[in-house]
Amino acid sequence: MYFRGRSSRSLDPKGRLMLPPEFRESLAARGRACADPGVRSEAAPAPTEGEEVRFVITTYDGCLVAYPWADWEDLEQKFARLPNPSPKVRAFRRLFIGGAEVQTLDAQGRVRLSQDHRDYARLGKEVMVLGLINRFELWNPEALKATMDAQKLDDVTDELAASGSEFAR
Numbered sequence: 097m098y099f100r101g102r103s104s105r106s107l108d109p110k111g112r113l114m115l116p117p118e119f120r121e122s123l124a125a126r127g128r129a130c131a132d133p134g135v136r137s138e139a140a141p142a143p144t145e146g147e148e149v150r151f152v153i154t155t156y157d158g159c160l161v162a163y164p165w166a167d168w169e170d171l172e173q174k175f176a177r178l179p180n181p182s183p184k185v186r187a188f189r190r191l192f193i194g195g196a197e198v199q200t201l202d203a204q205g206r207v208r209l210s211q212d213h214r215d216y217a218r219l220g221k222e223v224m225v226l227g228l229i230n231r232f233e234l235w236n237p238e239a240l241k242a243t244m245d246a247q248k249l250d251d252v253t254d255e256l257a258a259s260g261s262e263f264a265r
Contacts, residue, residue: 104223104225106222106223113208113225122227152197
């Protein structure tokens with residue numbers, strides 16, 4: 097299952113955010129984390145009813161980005177294999193990997209966002225949850241609007257086609 101669509105959600109005073117039901121289902125369908133961090137998640141069966149599903153939320157591009165556990169492990173492995181990364185890549189790794197926090201959902205399907213994460217993304221009472229296929233983002237609605245308004249997306253299909261993707265106008 098993929099993450100798609102957008103949903104406006106409310107952040108409670110304790111920093112808890114109720115994820116949309118379809119996002120909770122996608123997290124569960126994409127697997128669970130093993131209790132033993134040395135065991136790869138894709139070897140683990142899908143979670144059963146009431147079983148804990150772990151995922152990671154990190155900082156990037158002025159928002160918070162959430163990855164299912166197996167996808168996050170793959171990203172970490174790719175970063176670990178980078179030979180002698182440049183200063184820019186090291187700085188990015190500090191932001192992206194260093195800003196990562198392991199998360200679980202409570203019994204009501206809420207995730208508790210740390211104060212550091214809320215401050216980084218300037219999250220207030222309203223949070224926009226945006227699905228992006230294999231991950232989802234948590235945005236301050238005004239910041240998301242400003243980011244989208246600043247982008248010129250008219251020629252994006254040309255750029256995608258030039259990259260070898262199967263997109264056409």
